[in-house]
Amino acid sequence: xxxxxxxxxxxxxxxxxxxxxxxxxxxxxxxxxxxxxxxxxxxxxxxxxxxxxxxxxxxxxxxxxxxxxxxxxxxxxxxxxxxxxxxxxxxxxxxxxxxxxx
Numbered sequence: 487x488x489x490x491x492x493x494x495x496x497x498x499x500x501x502x503x504x505x506x507x508x509x510x511x512x513x514x515x516x517x518x519x520x521x522x523x524x525x526x527x528x529x530x531x532x533x534x535x536x537x538x539x540x541x542x543x544x545x546x547x548x549x550x551x552x553x554x555x556x557x558x559x560x561x562x563x564x565x566x567x568x569x570x571x572x573x574x575x576x577x578x579x580x581x582x583x584x585x586x587x588x
Contacts (some may be wrong), residue, residue, distance in 0.1 A: 510534060 514525050527535075535557055537543065542558035576583065 510530065512528065512531060514527070516523050516525060518524075532538065535543070535555070537557050544556050544558045546554045546556065548554045
C-alpha cells in the first residue's frame with residue numbers, strides 16, 4: 487500500500503535514485519615523519535581526489551569551520567577564474583571605483 491499525505495501518494499523510490507550518495511568518512515592516523523607529522527591517504531581517497539604520488543594538495547578553510555582538501559590544480563584554476571572575473575569588473579567599473587576610493 488503506497489504512503490499517502492493528505493490523500494496524495496508519496497513515492498519513496500527517489501531516496502535511492504535521485505543522486506543521494508553517502509559521503510566518504512575516513513579516520514586517518516597522524517604519523518611521525520622525520521621532524522614533522524603526516525597523514526597517509528588510502529587509495530580510495532586518492533582515487534576520489536584524482537591525485538597520485540607527487541601531486542600537490544591544497545588545504546583551505548571550509549565554511550563550517552573545518553578544512554577542505556583539494557588538488558592544487560583545481561584550486562589554481564578556480565583562483566584564476568575568480569581573478570579574471572575580478573579584473574573584468576575592475577576594467578568595466580574603473581572610473582566608478584576610482585571615485586569611490588576618494
